[in-house]
Structure formats: C-alpha cells, structure tokens
Amino acid sequence: MNKGERVKVIFQPSGRRGEVEKGTTIIEASRQIGVDIEALCGGKKACGKCKVRIEEGSYERLGISSSLRHVSPWQMGEEKFINEKERAEGYRLGCCAKVQGDVLVFVPEESRAGKQVVSKAARDIHIDWNPAVKLYSIEIAPPTFEDTTADFERLCEELDDRYGLKNLTIDFHALKDLPDVLRSGEWQVTVSVWMDQEIIRVRPGKNDQHYGMAIDIGTTTVAGYFCNLDTMEVLDTQTLMNPQCKYGEDIMSRITYASMNSSGLQKMSSDIIEGLNTILQGAVDSTHPPKVKIKEQEGQTEEKRFKVSEDEKGYAGLGIEDIEDVTIVCNTAMHHILLQLNPKHVGMAPFPPVIHHSIDVKARDLGIRINRGAYVHILPNEAGFVGADNVGVLITEEPHKSEEVQLIIDIGTNGELVLGNKERLISSSCATGPALEGAQLSCGMRAAPGAIERITIDPESHEVDYKVIGRDAWKRFSKPEEMKTKGICGSGILDLLAELFKAGVVLKSGQFNKEEESNRYRMNSGNNQPEFVIAWKEETSIGKDVVVTQQDIRQIQLAKGAVYAGCKVMMKRLGLEGVDRVKIAGAFGTHVDREKALIMGLFPDCEIERVSSVGNAAGDGARIALLNRDKRKEADWVSRNVEYIELTIEEDFQREFMAAMHLPHMKDRFPHLEGIVPDHILNQT
C-alpha cells in the first residue's frame, strides 16, 4: 500500500469517522470507514446514486481542522446528476470526488445504501375510538327575512339540537370558509370539531374522510403513522432520519449546539419541522395512485395518474388539508427543540424541563403544514430525561392500572426505565450511550442489509457463525463472498457479548482471556489494542475484517451495566426483590434475544416467559392519543404521577453500576443454564 499522507473524514449523519489516504475517493473512504453509500454502477459515473454533499464551515467541535471543501476538482459527467444549485451547495458524486484534506461529508438519505430496517411498523393494538377531531354532517335551513340568524349561529344551533354540542367556537380560518361552504353545499355541510370545543374545518356536503398522523420523534429516527381518524386504520408508515443528526448524534451534543450557536435552536427546530412536513406530505402522496409516463404524439411525454374510482380506493386523492390532527411523542430535549424552548436547563443539573403538561398548538403556529385550523398535540414530559415518548409507553402498557409489578425498559440512544404498578410507579433515565444500538463501536452499524443480527461462537474452535440482515442463510451454509457482511447491528451486540463470554474469549471482567488460544484473537498493531475477528475480509463488503475490540466490549458493558444498575436502584427504592414482568420497548427490544439479555444481565432476573418485547410502544402511545382523546388526559395524569428518580444522585447507583459492569456469575443466577454453558465458564469467579 502506498504510504501517503492521511486525512480525516467524517460522515454525517452517522458520525462515523476515520483516516484515509489522501486521494481516496469518497466512496472508497466510506467503505474503509464503514459507511454505506449506494453505488450501483460501481463508480462508473453511470448511476448517480452516490451523490453526497461536501460540507463547508467550521467543525472544530468535530475535530476537523479546516473549513474548506478539501476534495478534488469537478469532473466531466457529474453534471448529469448534479444541477447548478446542488453544485453550489457542495454536492458531488462520491465516485468522482477524492479527499485532499480533512472533510465533512453529508450522505443524503437517498444515497444511503440499504435503507434502515425500521422496526417501527405499527403494532396491532386495541384502541377505543374517541378521536380529538370528529366529523358531523348536517343540513341547516337557509336564512329568511323572518330568521336572519348568522351563518355561524345557524350552524351551532343545529349542532346543539342534533349532537348536543354546546358553546362551540370556530377557528378564524374555518369561519372565513363558512359562508361560501354553506352556499356551495346548498346548506349541507360537514364540520370537523376539535375536542367538542372548536370547529376547525367546514366542508360542503356529506364527508366522512379525515386523517391524522401520530409521530414519534426519536433522537435518530422519526416515524409517522398515518391514520384514518374514522376507521382507525393505519394507512401508511413514514420514516425519516432525524434531520437534526447533522448537529450531533446524541441529545447532549444538540443541547450544546443550541447553547453555543445564536440561531442554533431555531435552525434545529426548522429542520425537524421541515422533516415532519416531509413525512406528512409523503403520507398524503402515498394515497395517490402512481404516476405513469404516457407517450403523447410528437414525442411529448406527460405524467398522468392512473384513474382510480373513488369507490375502489376511498381515500384516493387526499390533500394535505385532509390531515386534521397530529400527535407527537419524543424525548424532552427533542420536545424542547421542536417547540423552540431553550433546552439548556434540561442539560444542566437538576435538569428541569420547561413544561410537563401536554400542549395543543395550532399547527400553523409551528409551521406544520396540515389543515389550516388543525392542532398539534404534544404529549407531556415526565422529567428532563424522561419525555413524552416514555409517557407514550405508559399509556400503551398501562403499568399504572396493573396489579403486577412491571419493569419497562426502553432502550434507544438513552435508556428509560419504569418500575411499579397501580400502587406506585417510578421512572428513571440512564445514559446507556449508543452502543446497544450498534453505534460508535468499531464494528457497529445500524440495522441494514449486511449487518450481523445473530451470532454464535463455538467454545472449542472459536469458529464464528452468524446471520446478516438481508440474507436468510447463516454463514456456515454460505460461501464467504455471499455474506457481504458490513458490521454488527444493535440486536447482534448482546449476542456477541454473551457468545464471547460463553466461549471463554472474554472473562467475567470483560477483559479478553489472554490464555485462550485463537487464530481470531490478535493484537492490532495500529492502535495496540487486542481485538477478535468476527468476519474475515473475504466475507465482508467493506474490504477489511469485521472485528470487536477491547474498547467495544467496554462500551457494551457500560451500557448494559447502566441499565441493570438503574433497575436495581429502582427496585431497592420500591423495596422489591423481583418483578412480575419485564417489557422491552423500542426497536432494540424487538430484535434482542431475551435469553441472552438475561445472561448478560441487562435487567434483573425474571422468568424468561415473563419477558416480552412491546415494540415501539412510544409510537403506539402517540397513535392511541391520536385516536382516543381520553388517553390524552390519562397521559397528563400519569406523567405527573410517576415519580422520577435521578439515578446519578442515588447513593447506591455508582456501586451497583460498577458491579453490573461485570458479566454475571451465571451459575448462581441461572441454574437452568447448567449443561448449556460449559462448567469452567459458569464457575468462573
């Protein structure tokens, strides 16, 4: 290898970084660093899929020394895929631009290879129909000289007579539409009423079509469930990388960004709102029949939509104005940034939020483009680090109505814990870091094709077998070059640690067992770190071995230790020896192997059949609040009646945390594992 000068490259939004040789193409650099950029044509400037944006600006915070676009000059052929405007913004083809100095590269979602496998699909849950916005179709008598009552009062009288709706107000924009709607509908009208209080929309004639979106804004991913407010059906699920990722991967770096940049808060708020507008429009567009190109005479091409009869597809041709309600859950920092509430104090002890209570804001005040009269309902926060997303989990799982003592663990970039039952409920937050999501590990990646999601290690030979997302066959049934492995995603992480421990590769302390002989265990000469090879270079598509380092293992230990210690301290607070039920929420919970999670000591001991995954319960909570207004009240109540425990100031926490870092003495805790795990491992002290 030509030992030339090396330069730093950081890829956003993933935050992955590394050094590559000067002159390397962006595509090549992305492979070396382990970032997925689409490149169908293999670098022939033929597909245009590898479009990236070379950022300009000051990135000292990220450790980049310079602020210029350090890449090779524009090449012939790039203009086929990059227009003038994009070029001015710094767009390049990743196969053409070569790094000439430190650079920050933004990879647009469409250029990311293998869209993330989103585990945020809507679950089938029971919801009682009682949406905040309801439709009423009525016919009213036109005015006469004998009765010159105004349009609005005429409407209200009928709504009272027929539906008992009293003291209604009307949104200013709906009022503007009213006189013409009444007359064009020949005095038959459909009225959208919010919370039995306010008329937010009027339409001529009879209509039963109206829609809403329940949105879960995660630090990394945004998911939106587009629902028919009448039938409660989920018509579409939209997902999006949180566009704020470019300001920092985690909550604290975004709070810092808001504090350090004068318009930082406003910028991050605008970005997420633009993101919400994107998924709202995307959901509306998904209801339209597909566009097709039709050749017209004279070689002219015109885009036309298939004609679909309205009977066939009841919601064909929806407009953005047909979205009449939105509910949002998110963590407290995302909540504050969305609403442009200064998040600084959430990041400073004692971490008070600006508001707990749910908020109803006119969507137009936030710049969210749905029906002009509609509201956005943002669920309440529990505390600075336990937000509306956790409240979403609570109204879905309802531990506050349960006799059983439940432990609910929601692991994302942050870990949120809830413990208790209808007698008493406490919550806390623990800084797990992103390791359990596969981020910021040398071998970690998001859940995408090529990511290892299951793994076993033979205790004798230390041979590794695994399965990657996007391929059904395990490695041992495949040729090496078929695997195209790229890294390990969240659901493989705990597997990995458990297998390394069971195989004796790592000790109870998490240290590599230097006495074990293995051709996969080696010292990396570059960074002088011990590492274990999971997949050899020929099995990967990244041109190098996939390894787990001592530091990676430390990260995983810290994460699982934090969760375990949090659970223990909370149990102690409630005087509990055990819990009746463990629920794991979030994408992590969907994929994790419950048994291995128990082995690794992610949470205190519990019968395995009482451990369950509850999927994206936060998003489910948003959907429940969208479709049942009573659950909004319940959310406000429970958010103030769950006691928040600040773990960092609990005296036992540090001790528990240190203890929980170690891998468990399994024999004591899991007698049923005897025979499964070799004796010398079980008996390790």
Place this chain on the structure above:
Amino acid sequence: MNKGERVKVIFQPSGRRGEVEKGTTIIEASRQIGVDIEALCGGKKACGKCKVRIEEGSYERLGISSSLRHVSPWQMGEEKFINEKERAEGYRLGCCAKVQGDVLVFVPEESRAGKQVVSKAARDIHIDWNPAVKLYSIEIAPPTFEDTTADFERLCEELDDRYGLKNLTIDFHALKDLPDVLRSGEWQVTVSVWMDQEIIRVRPGKNDQHYGMAIDIGTTTVAGYFCNLDTMEVLDTQTLMNPQCKYGEDIMSRITYASMNSSGLQKMSSDIIEGLNTILQGAVDSTHPPKVKIKEQEGQTEEKRFKVSEDEKGYAGLGIEDIEDVTIVCNTAMHHILLQLNPKHVGMAPFPPVIHHSIDVKARDLGIRINRGAYVHILPNEAGFVGADNVGVLITEEPHKSEEVQLIIDIGTNGELVLGNKERLISSSCATGPALEGAQLSCGMRAAPGAIERITIDPESHEVDYKVIGRDAWKRFSKPEEMKTKGICGSGILDLLAELFKAGVVLKSGQFNKEEESNRYRMNSGNNQPEFVIAWKEETSIGKDVVVTQQDIRQIQLAKGAVYAGCKVMMKRLGLEGVDRVKIAGAFGTHVDREKALIMGLFPDCEIERVSSVGNAAGDGARIALLNRDKRKEADWVSRNVEYIELTIEEDFQREFMAAMHLPHMKDRFPHLEGIVPDHILNQT
C-alpha cells in the same frame, strides 16, 4: 374665463367630484370642487405639502371614462419631495400636475388641509375595573434535585396558591420566553393572564405596566383609545381615515368591490389592518419623549430623545409588546372585511351576517402587531346592518337595564336605531346616506376648519349669519375675508334646513318658495337648478359662493325622513305613542342642535330636556369591553336579545317615509315654538 374643454376630476377618499377646465392644476381643481389640500407655500414647489397620488386603473364605476394618468408631465423640482418609488406609484405635487383628461386623485391624509375635527375623544364614563388581561407578579422557588418540577408547572402552582388561578394554559410564544425570563428575573416574574385562562406573556421582575386599545372602525373614520389596563386612564386618542375609503365611500360600494375583484376582500382587509397597526404604533410613540436634533461636533446631527425619568412619566418608553389587549367595534360590513369574511351575503336580502358572536383571535393571526401572545376581541354583531358598533352603544347606554323607554339614534353613514327598555328591545337600520354628515352635498364638507357649524337666517332680510369651525367670531362680527368659509359640515346641515324653513325660503314640501324675494335666491345657469347662497365668494377660501341647491335639500329631507320613519315604525311595533328618552350617538349627535333636530322632525316628539347627546357611545363600548370583561358577556347576550327589524319589508315604512320627507307642521307638534317661529310659517299647510 377661457372657455376651454372640461374634464372630470374625482378626489378620494372624500368622493367629491366635479368638472374643471383642462389645464387646471390639481390644487386649483381641488379648490373649485371643494376639497382641502394643504398648500402652505401657495404653489411655489417649496413646501411639498400638496403631494397627491394620481390613480391609474379602471374606474368605470365612478363614471370616469379612461384609466390613464391624465396629467401634465413631471416638472423639475418635484423630486425634492417625491422619491423614485412614490413617483412610480403616481405621486405628484398638486401645484405642478395639471389635469389633461378625466382623473382620479387620491389625497393622502398628510396632504389634507385642516385635519378633521374629531369628536371621538374619550368621554368620562364609569367603568368597573375587570380587564380581560390581568397582571400577577410572583416569586417562585428554583428547582432542586428534590423538586425538579418544570418551569411552567412551578409557575402554575404558585399562581394557584397565591391567586387561585387554576387550569391555566400558556401561549406558545410566552412558553418560549419562560425559561430565560425566570432565570434572568431570579425567579421573580410578572405574568399576564388572559381571561383567567391563558398566560400570554411573562416578564422578569415586578411590573405593573400594561396597555390596551379600544378601537372603533367606522366606515369613514377609525378611532383608537389607548388605555392603561391597570389605571384605566386613556393615555392617547388616535384617529385615522379608514384606508378603505379608496375602494368606496359607503358600505355597499365596498361590499361590491369585494365581490367584483378577486383579491378585493384581502386588499381591503390588509389596508384596515395596516391602518390599525399605524394607530397602535402611533399610540406607543405618543408615550415617548419628543425627539430633538442635537448638533454634534463636526457638523453631524443626531436625533436624541429628551431624557425623562421614569418616575416623572411612568409609561415612558413603551414598546408595541406592551399592548396586551385590543377590543374592536365596527359595523357588520367592516367587521367582515376586517376578518376576511365574505361580506357578499350581508349585502344581499335577507342580509344575514356570517357570525353574531364576539370573536377572540390571536392578534398575530390577523397580522395586528401587538404583544405576540395577545388576543383581539371583536364585539358581536346584531344583524347585517346593525353591527358591533351598535352593541358598543348598548353596553354603554344599557337600555336593556332601563325602566324608561329609550330611543337611541346613531347617525353615521348609516343610521342605527334602538328602541325599548328592559322588557323588550328592538333595533333597526335605515339608509340615511351621508347627507347628515355633510358629505355629497354641493356645499357639504367634513367637520374641519372653515366648515359652517351654526347658522341663522333672518326671516325678513334673508341675511345669513354663521360661525365656522376654527373661528370664534360669527360672520356679523367679522370682515368677510376673515371667514375663509369652505362649506357646511354635518352639524350645520340640520340648522340650515330649519333656518331655511323658518325664514320661509323653503316650503313644507322642501321646495324653494319661489314667491320669496331674495338676492340670495337664484337660478344656476350652469345646471339650471335653483340655489340659495349661504356665503358669498369674498367670505370663502374656495374662490366661489357656498350655496345650497334644491337637490341638496332633497338629500337632507331623505335622510331625516328615513330616520323619522324608522323611529315611527319601531314605536308602532312596540305599541308606543311616545318615548321617555332620546339619545343621539355619534359625532353628529355631539354637534347637532337638539331643538332644530326636533323642529326638522329627525325623531318623534319628546321633551327637549329628555333629548341628549351621548357622544361616541360605540367607541365607549369598545373601551368598556377592554376594561371590563363582564361587559363582553353582556354584549354577547344583548346582541342576541335585541330583536332586529328589517324596515324595508315593514308594510308601513314606505308610507311613513313619504310623510316624514315633508317638513313638519310645527304648530301642531310644537306649540311652545309659537312666537319663535313666525306665524305664517307655523301655519303653512
């Protein structure tokens, strides 16, 4: 006089029109037609006061054949007063531009000579202090690890504990300010709460300064009373010509404009809102100490304000954000145009409004620039032609609480009548036309310096004596050239008719008495109309005689007949022979001679000491609603409990109207006038 070609000129917003010789300057034309344009320098291009805008566009409705700017070319020297942008908009100096064809000339308010004498000053009325927006200053404890309650809930708990305020919400913008305000005020904060429901503003520290404006939007004039919401003091009265005048002088022409022009409604709404912003800013500016120019060294000039200690002038240095509430009264058409509610149906039988009920709209939704969280409260409408302004009169005069039967007459461009007491109250509207305001008469003008406001005519000599606004001495004590008479304003109109009748110049029918000999009575050779000279050319500043024509008299008869007939029909409806009290509201009522109004039969017989003027009761109502929230509820109640009578469909109305056109047979009706009015007049049949 050089008998050249004649062209039509219309001046806006007054609507005054006439023909002048081609080549006449705009200033000269304005004098011939009787429009006041400021011209301090006498046409020497030295003062720039006579700036006018020559309108371009289609004015067929106004009877102008062409749409071009038919004026002479730009002259050297005009650029001293008119910048490039204004020039492009058609601005010219009135002393330079000569008419070359039909033109429409808009006279900006600042160019109008002699600002209107506004009779809309705030009356001294009793109001119980209970404003919609109240201030609460409190101190709260900062968060600790033991109590991490959020800022908002912390605030609410204290507001509940100390003031019993429960279930408060907070405006989105106030919430954004909250975290920083709490900390910069070291946890002492002043909160503005709207209707005990919503926190609309938070400020650091202790503060008792907050303000509001009560606005009366008339078809022609807008008046705003700027009030201290704490002390109820009226700090400033702002007035403005309604900027919508350029779209038509009266309600119907504006409704037509909205119907005929696609963005007409929006334009008129924007114009009035810009007008409201002007008077709101004007009120705030009025609280600032005056600016002075201070010569600095090196010849530099800088504007500085006098320093006024805050003690001396508690409200020095207010900002627009200190206006926390606005109330508005106006007629139904102005109401609808303001809110962009299609006014078309208000103008079409059976004239239903879009809404009766009062409306609270966030000022920001209307584009009204006051505090970001503040509301605008618009009072309720009674009917299509009896609006919130009449409701303002009702909550001021409270006939619905009175034992006595009251007749309340509010004469503006439209006449509104209310009759009844606490048992039953009815209202109606009559189209008086603008004659009683002095508009659209050959001799009429607004109440401004030079306008005749009192008049007597000697029955023997027919000599006319009169008094003009802006000069204390009557004509008979003055030299003719001292009078500088320009026309007759509203308060002189009824005087004029009564005097003409008493002097025998006109008959009971309103016809000139051709048998009376008078050097003032003549036939106008131009239009072949009989006319009576009120002021000879040498007494005027308009270069010609001020006359009253037969047609003028007809206009006045129609107006007073409409009011009288309306009153009679309403009395009949309630089975009344007489009323206990007559109240005359509006600027007209302030100036009218009650006795002459009785003589002329403006309203049915009533003892003169039971006839009173109640000033701008509509504006007073807006002020009452600003300072006492209970009166807002009362307004909503009374607006729906006064019965509206549509006069035009009452079978007696036409007959009563025809009869009321005649001047009264005074001997029968006013026996006390014997000896005052000559016998041959009293006994006229």
